[in-house]
Amino acid sequence: MTKALIIGGGIGGLTLAMALRRAGIEPVVHEAYPQPDDYAGLFLNTASNGLDALRAIDVDLARGDAFPIPRMIMWSGTGKRLGEVANGTPLPDGTVSVCIRRGELQKVLRAEAHARGIAVEYGKRLDTYHDTPTGVAARFTDGTEATGDLLIGADGIHSRTRRLLDPQAPLPRFTGLLSVGGYSRDAALTPTTDTQHFVFGKRAFFGYLVREAGEIYWFANLHRPHEPSQQELAAVTPEQWRQHLIDLFADDTPVIRHILGNLTGEVGAYPVHDIPTSPVWHRGPVALIGDAVHATSPSAGQGASMAIEDAIVLAKCLRDAPDVTTAYTTYEQLRRPRVEKVVAYSKTLSNSKTAGPVARVFRDLMMPVALKLFANPKSHAWMYDHHIEWNHHQEAA
Numbered sequence: 001m002t003k004a005l006i007i008g009g010g011i012g013g014l015t016l017a018m019a020l021r022r023a024g025i026e027p028v029v030h031e032a033y034p035q036p037d038d039y040a041g042l043f044l045n046t047a048s049n050g051l052d053a054l055r056a057i058d059v060d061l062a063r064g065d066a067f068p069i070p071r072m073i074m075w076s077g078t079g080k081r082l083g084e085v086a087n088g089t090p091l092p093d094g095t096v097s098v099c100i101r102r103g104e105l106q107k108v109l110r111a112e113a114h115a116r117g118i119a120v121e122y123g124k125r126l127d128t129y130h131d132t133p134t135g136v137a138a139r140f141t142d143g144t145e146a147t148g149d150l151l152i153g154a155d156g157i158h159s160r161t162r163r164l165l166d167p168q169a170p171l172p173r174f175t176g177l178l179s180v181g182g183y184s185r186d187a188a189l190t191p192t193t194d195t196q197h198f199v200f201g202k203r204a205f206f207g208y209l210v211r212e213a214g215e216i217y218w219f220a221n222l223h224r225p226h227e228p229s230q231q232e233l234a235a236v237t238p239e240q241w242r243q244h245l246i247d248l249f250a251d252d253t254p255v256i257r258h259i260l261g262n263l264t265g266e267v268g269a270y271p272v273h274d275i276p277t278s279p280v281w282h283r284g285p286v287a288l289i290g291d292a293v294h295a296t297s298p299s300a301g302q303g304a305s306m307a308i309e310d311a312i313v314l315a316k317c318l319r320d321a322p323d324v325t326t327a328y329t330t331y332e333q334l335r336r337p338r339v340e341k342v343v344a345y346s347k348t349l350s351n352s353k354t355a356g357p358v359a360r361v362f363r364d365l366m367m368p369v370a371l372k373l374f375a376n377p378k379s380h381a382w383m384y385d386h387h388i389e390w391n392h393h394q395e396a397a
Contacts, residue, residue, distance in 0.1 A: 001026045002318075003148040005138050007126050007161050008032075011102075012290035012307030013154035014109040017118045018057050019315030022390075029113070030124035030138070030146065032155070036110060041102035042181045042268050043217050044298065045069070048088030048097045049386045050305025053312050055091075056390040061098060064108040067211055069196045070096035077201040077252035087196070087301065089384040097301070099196065099209060099217060105304065126153075126160045129286065136285040150324065151286045152314070154307070157273055159292035166280035172273035174227040175297050175350050180241060180269045181219030184262040189214065189255075200352075201252040204245075208259055218259050220245055221272070221350075233269045241267040272297050272350065274343055281336070282328035289314060294339040300346035302383065306339050309388065316394040330396045342383065 002025045006013045009031030017027035051061060070090065074082040088097035113120065124146075129138040135149035153161025157172050192210045199206040205221040236244075242260055249256040275295040281288055290307030314331045321327035 004150040005146055005148040007153045008155035009120050011304050012311055014113050015308050016154055016311035017113055019311050021116055022057050023315045023319035027118055029120040031122050032125035034123040038103035038107050043099055043101045044304055045301030046098050047301055047305045048091055049384050050308045052091055053308045053388050056312050056388050059112050064100055065104050066098035066100040068096050068194055069099050070194050072196050075199045079253045131284050153288045153292045154290055155292055157291040157295040162288055162292050165283055165286055169278055172275055175272045175274055177272040177350055178222045178224045179219055179272050182267040183264050184216040184259045185214050185264050186262045187214035201249050204248045206256050216259050227271050238267040276343055277340055281332040287328050296343040296346045297350045299349035302342050310335055312388050320394040
């Protein structure tokens with residue numbers, strides 16, 4: 001049986017492992033962290049197209065602690081309702097896009113992978129790899145090695161696999177946004193059933209949802225002309241973030257300051273990056289998926305879904321193509337146009353989140369019209385209605 005070494009045990013890597021197993025390929029996942037991290041990151045949108053792709057391999061997020069968000073409401077900082085946007089297209093059974101903690105999503109996928117007998121090895125940070133007469137050999141920073149027929153990098157935006165595959169690969173691009181987020185709790189706030197709210201504030205952008213028990217998921221996007229270092233971000237305490245954000249949103253709708261006044265736990269801060277295009281997706285027995293090859297900013301809520309789709313399509317290509325080269329080439333031909341369009345669209349959304357005084361007035365006047373014309377279900381069908389049929393033979397693009 002063909003053996004695949006998967007580098008990275010996150011959303012893309014675990015999905016790929018299950019898809020490959022279904023395709024008759026034996027996967028082994030190598031994760032850099034020494035143990036499962038169910039608290040990595042904050043929360044994310046898993047759009048309906050990503051949920052649909054998971055169903056191709058019989059994975060359903062219904063068992064996870066996910067919050068349905070089929071719609072998004074946009075507000076100006078002054079409290080004016082700018083419009084409503086559908087967050088995905090409901091699946092035939094009514095399933096809609098969800099918001100879920102990143103760690104919770106990974107926990108659900110890991111449990112599914114474990115139930116299917118898939119091996120996940122921890123503390124395996126990739127150091128290097130080289131081709132062998134029969135495939136590929138990987139060496140990890142702990143000194144151990146592994147061999148297989150294929151090696152697939154699902155190791156995220158700062159992918160070691162990508163740098164080894166193509167030393168000239170473009171570095172992740174800083175989008176000019178800093179994402180700061182966390183959790184609050186206030187039972188007095190009305191739950192935002194089926195809805196996520198977004199506020200175009202005077203100085204920054206704010207998003208939030210309120211769950212039934214009063215737990216609030218929130219984030220803010222702040223403009224930064226230069227990318228802050230991890231050391232700079234780590235030096236800021238939760239209380240300092242709280243006060244800074246309260247000051248930023250001082251002239252905006254009071255609900256933001258109310259949410260920030262009821263923080264619980266840590267505050268996460270992350271520079272927002274993307275990768276508009278990568279010249280090399282594969283070479284020899286090695287290929288890349290997800291953020292490792294086409295990272296998108298979170299503005300379109302498609303990062304997880306793109307990685308999931310990649311995993312399913314790549315597994316189908318390896319199942320149906322006559323050889324690995326044809327499989328990888330077909331995978332790239334099928335996926336590159338779609339993911340690069342999503343990255344570009346998400347960048348456009350990111351650019352609209354901060355604006356000067358004149359641009360703000362124009363945006364708030366025009367957005368209600370623009371949302372009706374350009375953010376309706378028909379205009380977004382290309383993104384949300386994408387369906388992958390597992391049982392159909394995968395032809396080259």
